[in-house]
């Protein structure tokens with residue numbers, strides 16, 4: 596079965612249309628203010644209404660408080676909550692209970708020990724997204740086009756559904772799927788011409804490469 600696809604960091608109607616046309620399963624809306632992909636509530640309301648129920652809408656949060664998540668879930672009609680900060684399993688469980696939405700926990704990876712942390716979220720999160728760990732002084736914890744050593748995923752034992760992110764593009768996603776068997780693949784900067792500027796042709800090429808993999 597083809598891997599599912601998430602295109603993250605969509606902030607314009609034109610690029611949302613490209614994601615819908617390419618039949619990705621998930622679109623990510625970014626609620627982390629320092630990100631070049633951050634969306635305002637006004638904008639996300641318009642995007643959510645344009646998308647309707649044609650795609651699952653995932654909100655991306657970094658150590659956000661409940662008030663921000665509540666406003667985003669409501670305004671962006673979110674189907675899932677992606678936690679991209681240092682949220683511990685208890686926090687993931689609390690958010691799952693409070694909002695009644697699937698919670699995705701991102702695990703930043705640079706070593707085998709990081710992959711082992713996926714299992715800590717068993718019973719707390721619904722889905723694990725393994726992404727490349729960004730440098731300590733980096734402005735963003737994601738969306739930086741960095742890859743990690745995919746062979747580390749041979750040790751994946753969380754027993755949760757999981758996906759792969761970090762430096763994926765049309766050029767390498769087939770190889771990533773072949774090496775890891777990822778059930779879902781996520782990209783952001785790999786389908787951009789500049790940080791935050793998504794490219795419709797690159798989105799189409801990415802989705803096509805996943806389906807051919």
Ligand SMILES: O=C(O)c1ccccc1NCC(=O)[C@H](O)[C@H](O)COP(=O)(O)O
Nearest residue numbers: 603630737738739740761762782783784
């Ligand atoms: O993309 C961002 O700007 C971002 C900022 C803060 C937290 C998470 C962010 N992105 C979340 C994603 O799910 C990205 O798709 C993932 O990190 C992969 O990014 P990339 O390596 O650029 O494909």
